[in-house]
Amino acid sequence: MSLRMITAATLLAITFTTPLAAQEMDHSKMNHGAMTMDGMAQPKGDTGPSSTAFAEANAKMHGGMDIVFTGNADVDFVRGMIAHHQGAIDMAKIELQYGKDAELRKLAEGVISAQEAEIKTMTEWLANNGG
Template identity: 65%
Template sequence: MFRQQAVCAATIALLSLSTTFAVAQDAAKPADHSTMNHDAMNHDAKSGGMTNPKGDQGPSSQAFTKANARMHGGMAITYTGKADVDFAKGMIAHHQGAIDMAKVELEFGTDPNLRALAQEVIKAQETEIARMKDWLAKNGG
């Protein structure tokens, strides 16, 4: 009886480990967007998707949502395996997203401190984007 319980427990433990390993392997794989059924995805406000903001539907929320979608689209680069190149390419889109969001603040925001910060963000991010683009041009990115 004890032996059967031990075998049963070992079997359950082994199945649990193999399932955990399989789930971990799948989670580690990058999503293959080319085979996804995008028509079945719910990209609306209720799901917090890419086309409409979650929550408020006003003009600034719409503008932030569009900026966020552009940024994430731009960050979906094809990786080269060269960390420097991939970093620069991904960060250019990320920084452009910060610029786009800062422009939304300038268009719709009213707080003088945040508007000043938005101006600073634009200036700093434009400088960094130029630096990364120059690096990519010189280094075959």
């Protein structure tokens, strides 16, 4: 086999495999989390109603926390924490819907109250500080 044929074969191989490798690299960087093809969260382990609700709340929270950073630590902190606190509220509501333990249900009610107040404070701070 001549050097020209080897070079041509190598170039052909690179031409056809590079786009595939690029697709794989892009795909591997995507954060699918626990999402199914229909965009719904799929829990690890049990797939019952409460587990599915927790997986969906978790996916929503992590999506909300995936902010574009500004370089302003105060703004970035507040923007990320609002989504984090909303996630805590959403999970506490799931506990109230499905949970049976009276002590945990009371804790969930406290989480909702505290986190809603903190979200209000952070939202007002953002409005007053150009966030």
